[in-house]
Amino acid sequence: MLQEHLFIVATIILFTSVIQSIAGFGFSLLAVPLMVLFVDLHQAVIVATLLGTVSNFGQAWQLRHHQHRSIAFRFIAASCLGAPIGLVLFRFANQSVLKALLGIAVLFGVWMLARGRDLQQAHVSLDWTMGWLSGVLLMATSTNGPPIVFTLQARRLTPDVQRATLNLIFSVTSIFSIFVFGLSGKIHSEEVRSALFVTPVMLIGVYAGVALRKHINAVVFKRMVLVLLTLGGISSLASSLVG
Template sequence: MDYTAIILTIGIIFAASFFSTVSGFGFALVAMPVLTLVMSVKAAVIFVLLLNLVLRAITMYRVREGYDKATVILTTLGSVVGMLPGSWVLKVLPAAQLEVFLGAVLVVATVLLSLQFTLPIKNKPCGRFAAGILSGFFGASTSVSGPPLVLYFINEKLPKDVMRANMIWFFGLSGFLTVLVNYFYGNVSGTIDWSWLLYTIPVMLLAIWLGEKFFYRLNQHLFRKLALAVVLVGALMLLWSGWQNL
């Protein structure tokens, strides 16, 4: 048993769980690039998807009164449309190429939003549905589903409590559906060592508890900056990881 790999995995899952609890997203963004150092890309994708289900089940319950049901349903339906081709792409194409492409797009989008550039959205339902499609596609193919939706919600300038609750519920529902689709495509069985879940779930619970406490100390401005920072760091890590695996 490689104890160095286990310790590294435990540390990154703690960090990913903490930031995901605070911001409502970012679990895969933080975890994926580092996990690919200790396991294959496809194993890391499935591992992250399964841990995400545990994280979301807990946090969904905690924000059950604060999310916008109509928005969550619409974006989740969009993600279903996107995850079908995304799972197929994961099966037939190297994930590294998708990581490089997604990372490059996210860097550009994050920089523009940090400079206060926003796009006026005339039809918000269509915009949310489209963001859900992109989120589902990249979630199924790279396990990084958050940035398209996060950047869209930041563009809409949603209040931090509503934005976080919406993302937690969306990623909980879409994560469950993504696992089902990947199971259908045969991507789950025999991919990961299930015993690794036993090492990581306890530290995830600690990270959720600490993240909840930290979130309520953030104001709207700091929350936006944190969200953009997590997306940018994750995008750079995706570029690095994808480039290393090309």
């Protein structure tokens, strides 16, 4: 089924790679709900995870001087704690229900951010809680970005620091998820071949996004984040309705 829709998958990956490069997130958030309109959710999650790892590592290295490493560490550690629960949900839970809950949670986060909620002085337990939730979503749906993005936005990090920190977190958690998926026998040759085939397309999208993001200021960046989260929430709800 995946091979039959490879051109469509490549088009989705190209678009979402540009978005990921500009905003620092949005790859799996948009790619997975779009791909599940054509392929199985499990295949979409694995392909998005494999491709996202390559993209995240490249951008994490490029933006390494802007990383907020203490925040990143908390999210990474908490994500690893939440991942086992996410794997159980990935294997046994009703995927339509998961996607619907994800969509509702994302839209609630958008509403909170749009109100201008300032959590710069919030306790570090916020990072641990949202990191744990991110780990659950990482394994269950491959769309672990919303809890992290919500927190970094609410903590009022600059666009460069937010992009760099997001990609550092995603780089480590993606490797962790691939390791867990591999041990549980959830990665198959068709998904690996498809990811390899689409990788050049993804790299084109990443480079295009790098060229564009220098023209985007902090105000536009925040608006883009809200729009992306809204689209991600809506697409998750829509894909839950089509199964």
